[in-house]
Amino acid sequence: METSGMQLGDSSRVAVVGGGPAGSLVSYFLLDLAERVGLSIDIDIYERRDFSVPGPTGCNMCGGIVSESLVQMLATEGINLPPTVVQRSIDSYVLHSDVGTVYISTPLQEMRIAAVHRGSGPKGALGTRWGSFDGYLLELAQEKGAHLIRGRVEEINWNHSRPQVCAKDRPPQSYDLLIGAVGVNSPSLKLFEGLGFRYQPPETTRTFIAEFHLGLEAIKEQFGASMHVFLLNMPRIEFAALIPKGEYVTMCLLGDEINRGLVDAFLSNPVVRGCLPWELASVGPACQCSPRINVKGGYRLFGDRVVLIGDSGITRLYKDGIGAAYRAAKAVAVTAIFDGVSGRDFHRHYWPACQVIARDNQFGKLVFMVVSIIRRLRFLRRGVLRMAEKEQLKEAKERDMSMVLWDTFTGSAPYRNIFWRASQPAFLLRLGLEAGKTLASFKLRG
């Protein structure tokens, strides 16, 4: 096969800037594949955070849902998330709306998602028995042979056509390949913009996360193995959920520039106030943050010997960002080991994987557009709930709405697949009938 001539060889050096899921997984896969083909490469992972520290300094701020598709994909790689990392295995959800509440169990026993803390738990979480998800992946990469360099990368430039990395208080280091996996929540993307391959960072929006300490017993009693999801007529909130984790519940709000006013409006919404015996607003968060999320992928993600992955590149809209990081990491590792590390190699072998995610996001936009219409129209909200309620009856054969909702909320299936299932005539007919009945009952009452 024709190669670019820019290959990794024995003793080649790779720098991975960022030790989040994308950085750790790409390091793990590179070392794993190199070992299989008898190649000895050196990998330095630069990471500024210490994931063993509770609170924001050790956390890569996220809802912490690991989709079941990712749980399964990781298992096929021999990566089984340990019970210390999986805070709760979630197999059902409770959908709350102003027109009712419905408990929805997943139809298949194996449909479980993992709820994890990205760091070692919220601020003040002392002696916690839970481990960090990011810390676990980073350790896996280290066990494979990657070297962790704890510190912030402050400058990246070129040294005789090789990328050169300058970390705080360390001499500059040159590499044969530089992988950017810095996410979107640091100014570090700027370091790559100046490298001359016309990289443009992703577009982002602000989200909100808060952790409430309720205690193990209360969490078990109130949540069991369910997460709570809200279908409310609140503009700009695309997704709102309460996700149980150990002694805490994580409140996650995704949407368009979520600000303090919107958070307060959500917490004081009667549906949210009524869904638990305590008001979350009066419990007060143990920890909270407003991270940015990638809503439109970056542009020109690679050049010769440089490539960007994970949130710094193209990720999945709103859901399963960690799953998208896994796919990008795998595609880059395969390209670098088997094809080469030139811009042309990445264009041929990594870019198609990015395009699959980007195309699926177009369907994701349609799915969220439909959800926002449903959120606005009361009779449609009630129709969705009625359809899901009926599916939960023992004798019910169809579980289409339950599955569409589960996959939309958890990110466990491609958006294209969700859209296709939700646009089937039988599905639309059932929804139309339930919505129609609701409309008729509103008219009778009104």
Ligand SMILES: Cc1cc2nc3c(=O)[nH]c(=O)nc-3n(C[C@H](O)[C@H](O)[C@H](O)COP(=O)(O)OP(=O)(O)OC[C@H]3O[C@@H](n4cnc5c(N)ncnc54)[C@H](O)[C@@H]3O)c2cc1C
């Ligand atoms: C509110 C919210 C909820 C989310 N919920 C989910 C969810 O439930 N499930 C899901 O799958 N995804 C979720 N996501 C998306 C998910 O968080 C990201 O897709 C995922 O973290 C991307 O991984 P990454 O490794 O690319 O980036 P990150 O996880 O951001 O990691 C980047 C790493 O780079 C390090 N770094 C940055 N700059 C430097 C530097 N200069 N030097 C050294 N190190 C550096 C950072 O410390 C960090 O560890 C959510 C995102 C948000 C904002």
